[in-house]
Amino acid sequence: MTEPLLHVEGLSKRFGGVVAADAVALAVPRGEFHAVIGPNGAGKTTLIGLLAGEISPQGGHIRFDGRDITRIPVHRRSRLGVARSFQITSLFPDFTALDNVALAVQAHSGHSFRLWKNARRDRALREPARTALAGVGLAARASVRVDKLSHGEQRQLEIAMALATQPQLLLLDEPMAGMGPEESARMVTMLRKLKGGVTILLIEHDMEAVFALADRVTVLVYGRVIANGEPAAIRADPVVREAYLGEQEARATELRRNG
Amino acid sequence: MKAAPALFGKAIAPSCLAPRTVLTVTLLVVLALVPIYAAFTGDPFALTLFTRVLIMAIAAVSLNLIMGYGGMASFGHAAYLGIGGYAVGILWKEGFASGFVQWSVAVGVSALFALVVGALSLRTRGVYFIMITLAFAQMVYYVAQGLDRYGGDDGLTIGQRSTFGGLVDLNNNTLFYYLCFALLLASVYLVSRLVNSRFGLALQGARSNERRMRAIGFPTFRYKLAAFVIAGVLCGLAGALLANHTNFISPAIMYWTRSGDLMVMVILGGLGSWFGPVIGAVLYLALEEALSRVTEYSGLVIGPVLLLAAIYLRGGIEGLFAGAGRD
Ligand SMILES: Nc1ncnc2c1ncn2[C@@H]1O[C@H](COP(=O)(O)OP(=O)(O)OP(=O)(O)O)[C@@H](O)[C@H]1O
Ligand SMILES: [Mg+2]
Numbered sequence: 377m378t379e380p381l382l383h384v385e386g387l388s389k390r391f392g393g394v395v396a397a398d399a400v401a402l403a404v405p406r407g408e409f410h411a412v413i414g415p416n417g418a419g420k421t422t423l424i425g426l427l428a429g430e431i432s433p434q435g436g437h438i439r440f441d442g443r444d445i446t447r448i449p450v451h452r453r454s455r456l457g458v459a460r461s462f463q464i465t466s467l468f469p470d471f472t473a474l475d476n477v478a479l480a481v482q483a484h485s486g487h488s489f490r491l492w493k494n495a496r497r498d499r500a501l502r503e504p505a506r507t508a509l510a511g512v513g514l515a516a517r518a519s520v521r522v523d524k525l526s527h528g529e530q531r532q533l534e535i536a537m538a539l540a541t542q543p544q545l546l547l548l549d550e551p552m553a554g555m556g557p558e559e560s561a562r563m564v565t566m567l568r569k570l571k572g573g574v575t576i577l578l579i580e581h582d583m584e585a586v587f588a589l590a591d592r593v594t595v596l597v598y599g600r601v602i603a604n605g606e607p608a609a610i611r612a613d614p615v616v617r618e619a620y621l622g623e624q625e626a627r628a629t630e631l632r633r634n635g
Numbered sequence: 636m637k638a639a640p641a642l643f644g645k646a647i648a649p650s651c652l653a654p655r656t657v658l659t660v661t662l663l664v665v666l667a668l669v670p671i672y673a674a675f676t677g678d679p680f681a682l683t684l685f686t687r688v689l690i691m692a693i694a695a696v697s698l699n700l701i702m703g704y705g706g707m708a709s710f711g712h713a714a715y716l717g718i719g720g721y722a723v724g725i726l727w728k729e730g731f732a733s734g735f736v737q738w739s740v741a742v743g744v745s746a747l748f749a750l751v752v753g754a755l756s757l758r759t760r761g762v763y764f765i766m767i768t769l770a771f772a773q774m775v776y777y778v779a780q781g782l783d784r785y786g787g788d789d790g791l792t793i794g795q796r797s798t799f800g801g802l803v804d805l806n807n808n809t810l811f812y813y814l815c816f817a818l819l820l821a822s823v824y825l826v827s828r829l830v831n832s833r834f835g836l837a838l839q840g841a842r843s844n845e846r847r848m849r850a851i852g853f854p855t856f857r858y859k860l861a862a863f864v865i866a867g868v869l870c871g872l873a874g875a876l877l878a879n880h881t882n883f884i885s886p887a888i889m890y891w892t893r894s895g896d897l898m899v900m901v902i903l904g905g906l907g908s909w910f911g912p913v914i915g916a917v918l919y920l921a922l923e924e925a926l927s928r929v930t931e932y933s934g935l936v937i938g939p940v941l942l943l944a945a946i947y948l949r950g951g952i953e954g955l956f957a958g959a960g961r962d
Pocket of ligand 2: 422
């Protein structure tokens with residue numbers, strides 16, 4: 377069997393008394409659409425931070441594309457093909473949408489010690505950036521400043537920037553956060569198009585989306601992996617229902633009653 | 636207050652006549668005509684004052700690169716004025732009057748100093764960054780105070796301006812003025828090219844959202860450090876000019892209030908606009924000069940004025956005009 381693209385073992389991270397990652401093990405084969413679910417504070421964002429290199433673990437190993445990247449800094453992991461989006465939108469608000477994506481392209485086209493030529497007229501940056509924008513449906517909004525974009529558009533731009541780095545592994549932290557139902561549906565359509573091409577690790581609270589998209593699901597609770605398997609199996613798993621899904625459903629019922 | 640320039644801006648529609656352009660061109664023409672005015676009236680005072688304005692404008696332009704575009708609020712930028720100035724003064728005293736030698740050393744030592752300060756301060760942020768850059772500048776200030784051979788606290792009178800073979804004679808005040816003017820224009824042009832290049836966009840990206848920059852693959856530190864060094868070099872050059880202008884160098888030029896002055900010029904002119912620092916320098920030094928004639932407590936007036944300017948003119952003076960043209 378070939379080695380999985382992403383292979384995590386014993387990954388641990390504590391914040392003071394809080395265990396955000398407790399010996400997490402994870403294997404994601406190339407091309408898989410892998411979802412990670414878990415209640416609030418389970419350590420999902422922390423896991424993405426660990427994989428992207430923003431947070432350094434207190435124990436464990438991360439292997440990516442055949443090499444140990446546990447101690448490699450963020451920007452070099454990006455160069456190796458790990459890209460992430462942020463749960464809380466993290467863009468360059470004073471730049472245009474196209475500028476934002478062009479920066480992501482620039483990061484991956486050699487060093488930036490080019491001091492003279494106008495980068496905004498550099499077709500080698502602008503063309504791929506336009507393509508990436510078009511890919512998320514933002515072509516018409518290219519020259520709008522990011523702080524003037526709607527929340528939904530900013531969430532799409534989040535994805536476009538990650539994609540513009542041409543990653544092998546895409547880490548998506550709740551891309552639908554704060555979106556209305558229509559926008560969410562559009563995002564699901566877009567993610568479905570990406571499926572099979574790039575390897576994806578998706579964190580999402582929207583269970584319908586997760587079960588519709590994922591090849592495999594990992595359930596995280598208090599920093600620990602409590603289950604891992606195909607969507608149908610996860611849905612039926614009594615432990616998962618107890619720890620997580622049940623809780624969600626109970627909350628949903630309650631909401632319905634109150635609403 | 637804000638409405639007036641806005642109306643003015645709407646009235647003149649063509650973009651080539653945007654208030655910002657008008658302001659820039661007017662200022663450049665005025666600066667270019669200063670020596671002619673001085674020759675006409677036979678009053679050297681304007682020439683002296685505006686030579687100083689040009690030199691401080693170069694320093695402000697350099698600070699704007701890191702502070703306005705890079706988000707690095709260095710509170711020790713006057714240190715480079717001192718380093719550049721002392722390079723000229725010390726070398727003259729030791730028998731090297733050649734400008735080629737003096738200015739190369741001024742630029743070289745400034746670069747080295749910036750490299751060290753940058754390497755140690757750029758991993759910190761906000762108030763810490765401000766404090767570290769301030770501490771380094773104060774350190775150089777005290778070192779200069781201790782240089783008894785070069786006048787210590789009293790400073791050093793420099794017997795002669797830098798010589799450049801037969802190339803230029805800096806003793807000609809008009810020529811010196813135009814040299815400073817040319818170097819200012821070159822600095823402004825350099826910065827305007829830099830900030831639109833890949834390097835400049837990486838720098839501005841790091842100011843805007845450094846975390847995201849790293850996530851998309853930028854090693855931000857090295858770009859920030861490079862900008863920090865370029866700014867130091869440019870300001871070191873301004874220091875060499877300043878020492879030539881006054882034929883004098885003392886630690887006072889590096890005192891922290893001088894660094895503060897530079898920051899104020901940049902903020903006054905509008906952070907991150909390429910011509911703003913020139914406007915800021917002219918305005919600040921003219922205001923200082925005017926007030927110093929009325930009262931010896933000019934600082935007491937300038938302080939509050941600037942505070943208000945900083946609060947109400949978020950884009951600086953230039954922003955006021957630019958905003959009027961844009962919307
Ligand atoms: N930088 C930090 N410092 C201290 N505690 C942290 C830090 N980051 C996360 N935590 C804690 O670690 C735990 C896991 O947080 P994390 O953000 O990874 O959860 P999550 O699964 O992404 O939650 P959510 O669904 O709300 O996004 C939480 O208890 C959180 O308070
Ligand atoms: Mg989270």
